[in-house]
Amino acid sequence: xxxxxxxxxxxxxxxxxxxTALHTGIEEGVEQALAFYQSSFPILTDDxxxxxxxxxxxxxxxxxxxxxxxxFELPIGDSDFTGFMDYLVPVDLDLTGKDEICDRCQxxxxxxxxxxxxxxxxKFTIPSENTFDLYDFKYSNNGKSYSVSGQLHEYKYWYExxxxxxxxxxxxxxxxxxxxxRQKKTETLMQFRDRLQxxxxxxxxxLMPVQYDPMKIVDFxxxxxxxxxxxxxxxxxxxxxxxxxxxxxxxxxxxxMLLPKNERRNLNAxxxxxxxxxxxxxxxxxxxxxxxxxxxxxxxxxxxxxxDAPYIAIRDTVTVEGRxxxxxxxxxxxxxxxxxxxxxxxxxxxxxxDLLEDTxxxxxxxxxxxxxxKHESDDSFRAWDMVTSEFLNTVKRLVNLDYENIILIxxxxxxxxxxxxxxxxxxxxxxxxxxxxxxxxxxxxxxxARIVADDNDRVLSFKASEVIFGGGRLTVHNKEIPLDxxxxxxxxxxxxxxxxxxMKHGGNTQATPAPETADSGEQKPTRGGRKPKEEETxxxxxxxxxxxxxxxxxxxxxxxxxxxxxxDDSDPMGQTEPKALPKCPDGERIFKQFNDSKxxxxxxxxxxxxxxxxxxGGPDACPLWDRPKDTEPAPKMDVNPPRRTRKKxxxxxx
Numbered sequence: 001x002x003x004x005x006x007x008x009x010x011x012x013x014x015x016x017x018x019x020t021a022l023h024t025g026i027e028e029g030v031e032q033a034l035a036f037y038q039s040s041f042p043i044l045t046d047d048x049x050x051x052x053x054x055x056x057x058x059x060x061x062x063x064x065x066x067x068x069x070x071x072f073e074l075p076i077g078d079s080d081f082t083g084f085m086d087y088l089v090p091v092d093l094d095l096t097g098k099d100e101i102c103d104r105c106q107x108x109x110x111x112x113x114x115x116x117x118x119x120x121x122x123k124f125t126i127p128s129e130n131t132f133d134l135y136d137f138k139y140s141n142n143g144k145s146y147s148v149s150g151q152l153h154e155y156k157y158w159y160e161x162x163x164x165x166x167x168x169x170x171x172x173x174x175x176x177x178x179x180x181x182r183q184k185k186t187e188t189l190m191q192f193r194d195r196l197q198x199x200x201x202x203x204x205x206x207l208m209p210v211q212y213d214p215m216k217i218v219d220f221x222x223x224x225x226x227x228x229x230x231x232x233x234x235x236x237x238x239x240x241x242x243x244x245x246x247x248x249x250x251x252x253x254x255x256x257m258l259l260p261k262n263e264r265r266n267l268n269a270x271x272x273x274x275x276x277x278x279x280x281x282x283x284x285x286x287x288x289x290x291x292x293x294x295x296x297x298x299x300x301x302x303x304x305x306x307x308d309a310p311y312i313a314i315r316d317t318v319t320v321e322g323r324x325x326x327x328x329x330x331x332x333x334x335x336x337x338x339x340x341x342x343x344x345x346x347x348x349x350x351x352x353x354d355l356l357e358d359t360x361x362x363x364x365x366x367x368x369x370x371x372x373x374k375h376e377s378d379d380s381f382r383a384w385d386m387v388t389s390e391f392l393n394t395v396k397r398l399v400n401l402d403y404e405n406i407i408l409i410x411x412x413x414x415x416x417x418x419x420x421x422x423x424x425x426x427x428x429x430x431x432x433x434x435x436x437x438x439x440x441x442x443x444x445x446x447x448x449a450r451i452v453a454d455d456n457d458r459v460l461s462f463k464a465s466e467v468i469f470g471g472g473r474l475t476v477h478n479k480e481i482p483l484d485x486x487x488x489x490x491x492x493x494x495x496x497x498x499x500x501x502x503m504k505h506g507g508n509t510q511a512t513p514a515p516e517t518a519d520s521g522e523q524k525p526t527r528g529g530r531k532p533k534e535e536e537t538x539x540x541x542x543x544x545x546x547x548x549x550x551x552x553x554x555x556x557x558x559x560x561x562x563x564x565x566x567x568d569d570s571d572p573m574g575q576t577e578p579k580a581l582p583k584c585p586d587g588e589r590i591f592k593q594f595n596d597s598k599x600x601x602x603x604x605x606x607x608x609x610x611x612x613x614x615x616x617g618g619p620d621a622c623p624l625w626d627r628p629k630d631t632e633p634a635p636k637m638d639v640n641p642p643r644r645t646r647k648k649x650x651x652x653x654x
Contacts, residue, residue: 587611
């Protein structure tokens, strides 16, 4: 875990921060404790103020229970053990009577003649500076749980082991109770704080003595030996799991900290399908999802009359127990279903959410009910983010489930108009979900497809445009396929084959097309030396620019060749001859312009140091500008010449 950073917990009742503040207050004072607490949070709320009130009231009471003259935060241990004692205070012993300490049992006994015979030193006195009481501070309401803790037993053992002649007489836990009351809906903030002050006056810290047990040390050493020698580390859930930032991941089996094996995955073996379907009502969305193998439908609208898949109704449930009526909100039902599916204790292969926008509405109702809002506008600063975060996190859990198919279903929405550049308005077609949320959901799935129904003809459309919401990360050749499960599976199979083929040839890149020949149907340049606009050469390749820069440098070693790399001097066949290339009529100007501008005006990527043009078709096919004839002087112009303008006519005089 070394070097692993976690997101800090900024909750007001952070146990680590409160415990440290309590220790600081007992050692240094209340002001220092409050200063530390404030500096631990970026923002202070009313709840933070209430925790500070508790510290201010309880620290003086706790400090009054401790005897003076002790040492705080005393380090103990050796190479095998390291710890810090909260408070160790010397004891003033009155040994004028018969109460003495025995080296044999290390406990206080009233020695008689028979017992003294077993003591090698007989009756003796111990100086007060060698006898101590040990105190440990706990800010908790669970004092009983600390009574079985081995912490103080281990402190006593290692202190006496590393300090020969010293003895710890008594051990105590200083329990400082936490006052936990909540503000009622019917009371103001000042009324609540007055009630909090009254509760703090009644709360009292107390000392809980601990009787030394040597078996605690045996258990500790045995457990340590087992941990050091362990080769297998099974999970050990206990009450401490609630304090761990990784509880969810650990208990749900997400071994996210383990690195995968360093080998390429077989893309053909990827069978999981995650798709978001939307369409008009009665277009066949639910019927299509029912064709998938072993489906479970999380249904929100009750539209399951004509499908035979098992389902869970996502709706509010009301139970009556005697005179009590309990209501479980629809979002709680949905969240519980996702939690149960995460266990994988079933044989379903397909999980269907029908409808997704209904679950979002259920999430809104749940958050508002939990926070006591009637609408998000009651707390607009937080409300929308809370709803969005809760919804997207749960949907992310759903799409990450280890099932063969995850299908999300939505109705389409045509109520929004878009204005084109021409000024025309057209209705957009998109899922019936908030745009911000819809974009996030689309990023979680493989495909967003629209079901289009025309009478009895139904197709699955993957088209996407400025007015149609759709697309995905799969490359689909056919933009429309029949609304059929087998045809849908072929889309995934096609995408897997393309991805696997790309990886086989060196990655997810398209293969470079073969160079075109004279007979390949290339369109000849038009009059003036220009090709049609759609056939113009794209932006220069960085490698070509690099070649041109090397050519401008004069090719000192004589090994430069167009297209990058060094020239290959070997000619095993001895039959190839360099082809004569046409000269660029603007060569001198181009190199002079490049040198004068110190590289700000780029070189033509098709020209070499000898002013030869390497473009197919030569200077006549150059798309940058119209090349002049050999008899005409070369014009002085940049790579991107200014547009020609018509000369303004002089006003006509009658």
